Amino acid sequence: MQLERRQAIIVLDYGSQVSRLITRRIRECYVYSELVPASTTLAELQAKDHLDIKGFILSGGPSSVYDEDAPSCDPAILHSGLPVLGICYGMQLMAQQLGGHVELKHGTREYGPATIEVVADAEQDYATYRIFEGLKPSPEQTTHLDRPAQHTPLRLPVWMSHGDSVDRLPEGFKVLATTESNPVAVIAHPKGMIGFQFHPEVTHTPQGKELIKNFLFRVCGCEASWTPEKVIDETVERIRQQVGKERILCALSGGVDSAVAALLVHKAIGDQLTCMFVDTGCMREGEGEQVAETFRNHLHIPLVAIDAEERFLGKLAGVTDPERKRKIIGEEFIRVFEEEAVKLATEQGKISFLAQGTLYPDVIESTSHDTANTAKRIKTHHNVGGLPEEMVFKLVEPLRMLFKDEVREIGLELGLPEEWVWRHPFPGPGLAIRVIGDITKEKLDILRKADKIVIDEIRRAGVYRELGQAFAVLTPIQSVGVMGDGRTYGNLVAVRAVTTGDFMTADWARLSPELLARISNRLVNEVHEINRVVYDITSKPPATIEWE
Incomplete structure (x- = not known):
């Protein structure tokens, strides 16, 4: 039986820490997507018989396009006639390879939250580009008293992370949006080539998913068929x-x-x-x-x-x-x-x-x-x-x-x-990578008891489903304690709990002090080998979710 070709958006990875999020955001819209090396050619992609390629996304990355060894894009992709969305480095690369210019300008560096504003003469081009269609103004946006509300430029909060900027557009492109410090925040060409200087794939861009949806459905003509x-x-x-x-x-x-x-x-x-x-x-x-x-x-x-x-x-x-x-x-x-x-x-x-x-x-x-x-x-x-x-x-x-x-x-x-x-993920190596250092049956038994207490209390608190993962880690550290007026020298256990949707990035969970106190109290009272408990407040990155 010949399998049906599936519509796909190809994401070219230029090394961003969040490249994988782009693929996941596309999948969330029920459109299939694959992440491929930046060096992948159009011919190699077209040789994949199972894919009906509807468009491309060029990810962000740590390089500068003018670096000698900067990764590039197969020119055939940019001239394929298929829509292309460039994000951050991807936008700069697209602009540079199509005849524009990128340089480092200290005054246009942006790291963290920013607000883009759609330029006035771009409003009439919504029907052409369709990338902003259906988006809502930012909550703090107000109507100017000297003109009707329908003429107030659309302003959207976004997340920036760049030093370089496009300072000359390729032929046929125009600026669709700016920020207070950067005159080139969004660019587009009528044939479906669009560049975002910001990152729509991260949650810090509140309407980023809607922007990606517009690219998928309004620009690329995808169907939500990856159900x-x-x-x-x-x-x-x-x-x-x-x-x-x-x-x-x-x-x-x-x-x-x-x-x-x-x-x-x-x-x-x-x-x-x-x-x-x-x-x-x-x-x-x-x-x-x-x-x-x-x-x-x-x-x-x-x-x-x-x-x-x-x-x-x-x-x-x-x-x-x-x-x-x-x-x-x-x-x-x-x-x-x-x-x-x-x-x-x-x-x-x-x-x-x-x-x-x-x-x-x-x-x-x-x-x-x-x-x-x-x-x-x-x-x-x-x-x-x-x-x-x-x-x-x-x-x-x-x-x-x-x-x-x-x-x-x-x-x-x-x-x-x-x-x-909805069980929390459990690594294939199991508790072997939650016992830091050498492994013995005695250590595993200690950790089994500790882990059960952590999960029991999290379930009792009604927050189990809110967490992506939670567990105990037995460290090789021992410390002095006092129990029953006597000196102890017991194990230090770390408690780890994170929130995440994709497990590629994660944030430490803000468990209540009361819950942490109950966990700690039970651990030191019910597992006699433990006399100290710490809580891990590190995100991923820089840490991983597991300790090993």
């Missing part, structure tokens, strides 16, 4: 084409990602699937029981549970480097699956495929070349960069191009219980 139902149908068909009549194992971790991957595979090939839960000894309290209950009794999908605690902890003994932990766990997972696949093989044939819940952010953070050659590897995810080079399985990764919010929507559509869908 959960469409994703399910397409993914199921791809799995069938990849797997055929062969059998497949699916690795379950207890999180929503692997659960949704299993449901998609089961929908595609039914009884050819066997799910497997491997208890590494690094799982949360009650994890194995919950996985078994959900899959065997609620979803009626075959499940094999493996107790491999001794094996994994033996391999991890004495290991303190987080990257080595991830590599060891990733390889050992595969070895366990390979051994179990041999045991499960019957007259129906061997098991050739392994399915896992790899997400788009996992891929992005684990590699510096898979999606964007300007991006740097942040950490190895055990199920991406942590996999061994040699293994007998062929991988099936139905969620590889999806963000977390998309996965949750699909999970609900497939009938996964809401409690499971």
